[in-house]
Amino acid sequence: MSTVQFGSVSVDYGAGPVVVDVSLDVVEGEWLAIVGPNGAGKSSLLRTIVAAVDFTGSVLVDGQSTTTMGDKERARSVAYVSQRPVYPHGMAVFDFVLLGRTPYLGTLAAESSEDIALVWDALSTLRLESFAGRDVATLSGGETQRVSLARVIAQHARILVLDEATASLDVSAQHEVLETIDALRTSHGMTVVSAIHDLTAAAQFCDSVAILEQGRLRSQGPPLEVLTEAVLQDVFDPSIRVLEVDGNPVIVSLRSEESHQ
Amino acid sequence: MNAGRPAQTRLHWWWVAGATLALVAAIIAGVMIGVVDLSPMDVVRSTLDKVPFVDIETGMTTREEAILWQIRMPRVILGVVVGSMLSAAGAAYQGVFRNPLADPYLLGAGAGAGLGATLAIAYASDTADWLVDPLPLAAFVGAIVGVSFAYFVGYTVRSGRTSVTLILAGVSVAAFLTAIQTFIQQRESDTLREVYGWILGSLNTAGWGEVRLAVPYVVVSLAVVFGGRRLLDVLSVGDTDASTLGVRPGRIRLVIVIFATLGTAAVVAVSGLIGFVGIIIPHTVRLLTSASYRVIVPLSILLGGAFLVVADIIARTAVAPAEIPIGVITAIFGAPFFAIILRTSKGVVS
Numbered sequence: 001m002s003t004v005q006f007g008s009v010s011v012d013y014g015a016g017p018v019v020v021d022v023s024l025d026v027v028e029g030e031w032l033a034i035v036g037p038n039g040a041g042k043s044s045l046l047r048t049i050v051a052a053v054d055f056t057g058s059v060l061v062d063g064q065s066t067t068t069m070g071d072k073e074r075a076r077s078v079a080y081v082s083q084r085p086v087y088p089h090g091m092a093v094f095d096f097v098l099l100g101r102t103p104y105l106g107t108l109a110a111e112s113s114e115d116i117a118l119v120w121d122a123l124s125t126l127r128l129e130s131f132a133g134r135d136v137a138t139l140s141g142g143e144t145q146r147v148s149l150a151r152v153i154a155q156h157a158r159i160l161v162l163d164e165a166t167a168s169l170d171v172s173a174q175h176e177v178l179e180t181i182d183a184l185r186t187s188h189g190m191t192v193v194s195a196i197h198d199l200t201a202a203a204q205f206c207d208s209v210a211i212l213e214q215g216r217l218r219s220q221g222p223p224l225e226v227l228t229e230a231v232l233q234d235v236f237d238p239s240i241r242v243l244e245v246d247g248n249p250v251i252v253s254l255r256s257e258e259s260h261q
Numbered sequence: 262m263n264a265g266r267p268a269q270t271r272l273h274w275w276w277v278a279g280a281t282l283a284l285v286a287a288i289i290a291g292v293m294i295g296v297v298d299l300s301p302m303d304v305v306r307s308t309l310d311k312v313p314f315v316d317i318e319t320g321m322t323t324r325e326e327a328i329l330w331q332i333r334m335p336r337v338i339l340g341v342v343v344g345s346m347l348s349a350a351g352a353a354y355q356g357v358f359r360n361p362l363a364d365p366y367l368l369g370a371g372a373g374a375g376l377g378a379t380l381a382i383a384y385a386s387d388t389a390d391w392l393v394d395p396l397p398l399a400a401f402v403g404a405i406v407g408v409s410f411a412y413f414v415g416y417t418v419r420s421g422r423t424s425v426t427l428i429l430a431g432v433s434v435a436a437f438l439t440a441i442q443t444f445i446q447q448r449e450s451d452t453l454r455e456v457y458g459w460i461l462g463s464l465n466t467a468g469w470g471e472v473r474l475a476v477p478y479v480v481v482s483l484a485v486v487f488g489g490r491r492l493l494d495v496l497s498v499g500d501t502d503a504s505t506l507g508v509r510p511g512r513i514r515l516v517i518v519i520f521a522t523l524g525t526a527a528v529v530a531v532s533g534l535i536g537f538v539g540i541i542i543p544h545t546v547r548l549l550t551s552a553s554y555r556v557i558v559p560l561s562i563l564l565g566g567a568f569l570v571v572a573d574i575i576a577r578t579a580v581a582p583a584e585i586p587i588g589v590i591t592a593i594f595g596a597p598f599f600a601i602i603l604r605t606s607k608g609v610v611s
Contacts, residue, residue: 050505075507086499090552092270095494102495103507108488116266133269155506 348565351539373407482524
């Protein structure tokens with residue numbers, strides 16, 4: 001079982017609430033996209049899953065509260081890729097992926113040959129073996145995202161939390177990373193929760209979409225039911241149009257006639 | 262399937278062997294070189310003679326034996342202890358604060374020790390009948406109090422406990438303590454020379470007593486920093502990522518800082534404020550070998566000791582019989598050396 005249940009979750013950093021009373025279930029094996037305008041509380045909601053922010057309410061991972069789980073126990077269940085991961089200068093790709101084994105090691109223990117083998121497996125899954133000795137800080141955006149995903153594989157967590165993981169990538173790199181995540185979800189039986197700005201990608205890749213607006217849950221359900229033109233125009237901007245190309249929804253913002261003149 | 266780590270991420274045996282060789286060579290040079298030159302073979306023979314159940318004719322006069330074992334050896338060993346400790350503490354501080362400019366004095370250990378030493382020199386000058394020498398004790402306590410004060414200020418910041426707030430707290434505490442120290446120094450200007458000499462650091466008072474005083478703290482401190490080298494790598498991806506990997510960055514930082522400070526305070530107490538070692542040695546190792554603390558920590562321990570022993574040889578022989586403060590030597594020779602490494606290396610200072 002690998003599920004996430006948010007029960008009346010609220011987050012307040014002291015300057016007013018950023019997440020307000022959100023209740024939401026993520027079922028096993030599904031990919032849930034959390035969408036919403038900047039500042040809607042997407043990242044804060046995701047960070048409650050890894051207990052990286054203080055919050056009220058409850059977040060259950062496989063039925064267990066994330067705040068009462070041990071740090072290592074939680075890290076064995078949930079892997080997290082932040083919005084702007086730090087790729088330390090000079091750190092080899094191999095060492096970066098090896099960090100994924102941290103939750104399985106005692107405080108002063110060194111990695112075993114099994115840990116080393118698991119890192120090679122993870123690198124192999126993402127075709128990164130030839131990058132093993134490269135400086136992680138010198139890779140391109142798409143390559144670093146794959147390295148982050150390799151660390152997720154090495155971490156052996158069943159729940160993957162992604163915070164805008166593809167935001168800084170060009171169209172083809174973004175598509176490749178999203179396909180990789182989807183393949184991992186199937187091959188490794190993962191449940192994915194991701195904040196995502198690209199509404200078209202959310203509609204095409206995710207099983208379920210939750211819209212956050214000013215910290216509150218506006219709606220949740222299958223993409224085609226939730227990402228309607230009326231709702232998106234209300235939440236984001238009146239310029240939004242939902243088109244259909246080869247049966248897939250394509251969500252774009254159209255410039256108005258007045259702006260052209 | 263591939264076996265083992267890629268070559269770029271290993272702590273190669275020849276790096277360890279080379280650094281160990283450098284340390285041994287520095288120790289031998291350190292005990293040989295001086296006003297009275299001792300032959301390297303005599304030094305080796307006399308050392309073997311000290312090994313239990315070994316009895317070798319050393320070929321040295323009693324006076325030479327005394328120079329070797331009462332004067333030079335404790336000084337060289339103290340150089341190793343101080344250099345290793347400051348380098349390891351520097352690496353540890355750079356790791357826990359993810360800041361290349363971090364050194365062992367960052368959180369007020371230097372300023373606190375400076376104030377403690379100044380107080381001892383200015384107000385406890387007549388210490389002939391004292392049970393313990395107040396100078397190292399005051400410096401030790403000053404260093405611990407300085408860092409504790411910085412930690413207290415940094416951890417009560419309302420906006421959040423981050424490594425940056427801790428560094429800023431350290432900077433303000435250091436400025437505050439230095440101001441008091443300068444004030445006292447100015448009021449008691451007859452002690453100016455002694456205070457100034459202490460602040461620049463020296464190993465010239467070294468005897469076995471100083472070695473015995475510092476070694477227990479240094480051994481414990483080095484063991485903790487060495488044991489925590491993998492965790493320093495985990496912290497390098499930032500606090501949020503590190504916490505999602507199942508560690509507690511704040512707790513690791515606290516433990517490492519406590520033990521690095523303890524060792525630093527102990528060596529500062531017996532050698533004064535020797536600067537620059539804690540910055541250049543870990544960075545030189547990083548630039549020449551690897552950015553992983555698994556490599557940086559052990560090699561810094563070995564090379565830091567070697568570097569300080571060599572610096573001390575220059576300090577006591579360049580203008581003999583006078584001595585140059587060792588802090589001056591570490592900077593004069595260390596800075597250009599480090600600049601060359603920085604210019605020619607392909608490595609990166611993060």
